[in-house]
């Protein structure tokens with residue numbers, strides 16, 4: 173039977189809270205791409221999961237709402253908030269509709285590793301545009317599309333374990349068969365140009381695009397990613 177996010181929610185929470193270097197790296201590169209001064213800004217963290225990025229946004233001074241459609245993850249996020257209050261509000265909601273979020277109500281939207289879990293990118297971007305105030309920002313990360321396309325795998329070569337590229341042009345849903353891959357819950361692959369074009373088509377002006385190089389902690393955790401950027405980072409503002 174195919175896994176979904178509810179089924180892997182406990183596993184994912186344990187992975188992130190167990191100190192996953194990849195998730196800390198993903199959080200840190202996203203935070204680094206945000207405006208220098210976050211104090212008092214209303215930020216919506218879309219696909220917040222158990223709350224790793226929401227908590228960091230709050231620590232930077234933002235007023236944060238984290239939304240996610242996976243009830244179990246929101247329960248984990250709320251439990252962490254109850255145990256160590258960071259000032260984050262969590263709600264079950266879907267990034268493609270944002271029913272719980274009013275028009276023109278946030279200064280920024282973050283989406284860490286969540287847009288690749290959303291089938292309808294246009295609907296998500298339309299919702300982001302609706303809830304953002306004028307000049308609001310959007311910053312998101314996705315697994316780097318060049319190295320996490322359908323069929324991408326880690327193979328043994330004469331120079332060690334290496335990442336083999338998959339079918340880059342095969343956009344759409346795919347699932348990893350690996351029992352410890354997040355992508356066993358499904359992943360919507362898109363090319364880099366598909367992401368950037370969609371962002372611009374929905375009225376955002378691109379402000380930055382990054383492929384940050386991992387540090388020692390990530391390289392130690394996932395040595396087969398040696399020399400590769402694990403994530404694509406995109407920053408834009410509502411034009």
Ligand SMILES: C[S@@+](CC[C@H](N)C(=O)[O-])C[C@H]1O[C@@H](n2cnc3c(N)ncnc32)[C@H](O)[C@@H]1O
Pocket residue numbers: 177188195198218219220221222223224225239240241242245265266267268283284285286287289290291354
């Ligand atoms: C890889 S996790 C990332 C979670 C968190 N941002 C982090 O960095 O750990 C992907 C998240 O996307 C969420 N997701 C799936 N479908 C979604 C949707 N339609 N709208 C918003 N989030 C969604 C999942 O529930 C999951 O929490």
